[in-house]
Amino acid sequence: MMSEVSTAYxxxxxxxxxxxxxxxxxxxxxxxxGLFETIRFAxxxxxxxxxxxxxxxxxGLCALNFPIDSFQCIEQALTQCPQNPLLAGKLLISRGxxxxxxxPPAEPELLLQWQAFTPxxxxxxxxxxxxxxxFSDIRLAIQPALAxxxxxxxxxxxxxxxxxxxxxxxxxxxxxQGQVIEGCMSNLFLLENGQLVxxxxxxxxxxxxxxxxxLTHQNVIITPxxxxxxxxxxxxxxxNTLQGIVMASRIDGRQFExxxxxxxxxxxxxxxxxxxx
Amino acid sequence: MMSEVSTAYxxxxxxxxxxxxxxxxxxxxxxxxGLFETIRFAxxxxxxxxxxxxxxxxxGLCALNFPIDSFQCIEQALTQCPQNPLLAGKLLISRGxxxxxxxPPAEPELLLQWQAFTPxxxxxxxxxxxxxxxFSDIRLAIQPALAxxxxxxxxxxxxxxxxxxxxxxxxxxxxxQGQVIEGCMSNLFLLENGQLVxxxxxxxxxxxxxxxxxLTHQNVIITPxxxxxxxxxxxxxxxNTLQGIVMASRIDGRQFExxxxxxxxxxxxxxxxxxxx
Numbered sequence: 273m274m275s276e277v278s279t280a281y282x283x284x285x286x287x288x289x290x291x292x293x294x295x296x297x298x299x300x301x302x303x304x305x306g307l308f309e310t311i312r313f314a315x316x317x318x319x320x321x322x323x324x325x326x327x328x329x330x331x332g333l334c335a336l337n338f339p340i341d342s343f344q345c346i347e348q349a350l351t352q353c354p355q356n357p358l359l360a361g362k363l364l365i366s367r368g369x370x371x372x373x374x375x376p377p378a379e380p381e382l383l384l385q386w387q388a389f390t391p392x393x394x395x396x397x398x399x400x401x402x403x404x405x406x407f408s409d410i411r412l413a414i415q416p417a418l419a420x421x422x423x424x425x426x427x428x429x430x431x432x433x434x435x436x437x438x439x440x441x442x443x444x445x446x447x448x449q450g451q452v453i454e455g456c457m458s459n460l461f462l463l464e465n466g467q468l469v470x471x472x473x474x475x476x477x478x479x480x481x482x483x484x485x486x487l488t489h490q491n492v493i494i495t496p497x498x499x500x501x502x503x504x505x506x507x508x509x510x511x512n513t514l515q516g517i518v519m520a521s522r523i524d525g526r527q528f529e530x531x532x533x534x535x536x537x538x539x540x541x542x543x544x545x546x547x548x549x
Numbered sequence: 550m551m552s553e554v555s556t557a558y559x560x561x562x563x564x565x566x567x568x569x570x571x572x573x574x575x576x577x578x579x580x581x582x583g584l585f586e587t588i589r590f591a592x593x594x595x596x597x598x599x600x601x602x603x604x605x606x607x608x609g610l611c612a613l614n615f616p617i618d619s620f621q622c623i624e625q626a627l628t629q630c631p632q633n634p635l636l637a638g639k640l641l642i643s644r645g646x647x648x649x650x651x652x653p654p655a656e657p658e659l660l661l662q663w664q665a666f667t668p669x670x671x672x673x674x675x676x677x678x679x680x681x682x683x684f685s686d687i688r689l690a691i692q693p694a695l696a697x698x699x700x701x702x703x704x705x706x707x708x709x710x711x712x713x714x715x716x717x718x719x720x721x722x723x724x725x726q727g728q729v730i731e732g733c734m735s736n737l738f739l740l741e742n743g744q745l746v747x748x749x750x751x752x753x754x755x756x757x758x759x760x761x762x763x764l765t766h767q768n769v770i771i772t773p774x775x776x777x778x779x780x781x782x783x784x785x786x787x788x789n790t791l792q793g794i795v796m797a798s799r800i801d802g803r804q805f806e807x808x809x810x811x812x813x814x815x816x817x818x819x820x821x822x823x824x825x826x
Contacts, residue, residue: 294578297569301575302701303581336707372639414691423704424578426579427582427700430576430653433651436652457650
């Protein structure tokens with residue numbers, strides 16, 4: 273499942289340079305002061321979900337008060353990123369070096385890192401039987417100022433990932449008030465009598481690119497719900513850029529077996545995969 | 550107020566090496582997967598508040614599930630740290646390099662960074678009139694799994710620091726339920742008729758070394774309270790390792806002028822300073 277990681281690249285002077293080190297006084301290292309995106313390319317080098325990556329990047333850059341021209345620089349860097357022949361990569365965006373202390377420099381110099389890798393096969397091909405998951409005992413804090421975008425403060429996910437039971441491929445994460453939010457590494461949808469339902473992410477969670485692609489193209493109800501409603505659904509699926517859409521076979525002992533709902537998920541999987549054909 | 554930063558050092562093979570770069574695949578950079586401590590030395594090279602640093606490090610290492618021998622390595626590194634003739638430093642502890650993904654390597658190789666600097670003069674000498682502060686509009690999320698210890702997920706502080714009004718030296722931070730927690734860079738105490746009172750930090754905040762030194766040597770009530778109680782106190786003070794203890798002169802327009810309470814604070818300031826004589 274872990275795919276090969278290639279060299280890291282750092283953006284500077286208008287080009288990517290292979291470089292496996294990073295400045296010691298960088299603010300991403302000291303404070304997590306930055307963002308990241310995991311990107312999957314189509315074979316022609318395009319990024320089918322780019323509008324959703326762009327939307328989230330702009331939200332994050334704005335929330336962290338990055339310089340106004342940051343996005344332009346990121347977009348330029350991405351057009352030149354050394355992804356060939358690999359078809360996925362992680363882009364890390366740091367506010368860059370700074371003196372000691374939380375206050376960012378008046379004119380930060382952004383640092384970008386690119387790590388290309390071979391994407392895994394689509395999740396539903398690797399796991400046609402679906403994923404086994406449980407409920408994480410790490411609850412997500414409610415922080416509207418950081419909700420939705422993909423910042424570098426990821427200790428909750430690190431703690432949750434460490435606590436996976438041996439047979440889990442994912443964990444369902446609730447917030448501190450008991451609402452279902454997402455998977456540790458993905459977003460989450462329910463199917464209830466054919467209706468798609470997904471949690472509200474205004475207080476916690478990462479607003480994923482596949483999630484927003486689904487919201488754009490499907491009729492989805494966004495609403496808070498707890499674990500009982502999740503366990504009572506006809507089907508549950510997880511989604512992210514790399515895995516695509518993968519149904520849950522079992523969550524916390526509850527087995528999901530609903531042929532009609534599974535057919536509906538299979539259609540969504542194909543629709544997403546077709547974007548990358 | 551910003552003091553000179555010297556070279557960064559990295560711990561390896563049993564000694565500190567001057568090195569201004571850091572591995573690109575480090576987990577502190579990607580996830581904030583680590584801890585830090587800001588340390589002030591006495592002129593004889595001792596660390597007067599070491600027991601409190603040690604206590605917090607152990608709590609953090611345990612909360613993040615770092616290897617069991619991590620503390621031993623940190624303690625050895627600290628005895629050799631190149632602090633002379635500088636008398637303060639920041640120690641950053643990362644879980645070290647790892648492959649892509651939240652799951653830590655089975656056998657992580659810790660990375661330590663040391664940045665020595667000249668400590669600022671004690672806060673009450675620089676600001677005998679006290680500090681001006683306001684209430685931050687960034688609320689601290691409630692996350693018991695990360696409360697108290699000094700991890701590297703510090704975006705809330707970065708956001709709060711960016712929003713300081715021009716005349717603020719500190720900001721009072723409330724949690725998302727409206728309870729007073731701490732300053733952006735320090736802990737916070739009230740004086741009410743001679744009684745010390747400080748917020749409960751079981752849900753948010755950093756449990757500072759000066760805070761715990763005060764709890765050990767003074768009679769302090771630990772209790773949740775809101776902004777009204779803070780504004781009604783006789784005096785408020787902030788404390789951290791580098792600044793020591795500094796009273797608030799004004800918070801959100803409320804002027805603090807209570808000679809007896811200020812005398813009491815001056816005694817605490819002297820007691821702390823004497824540890825570093």
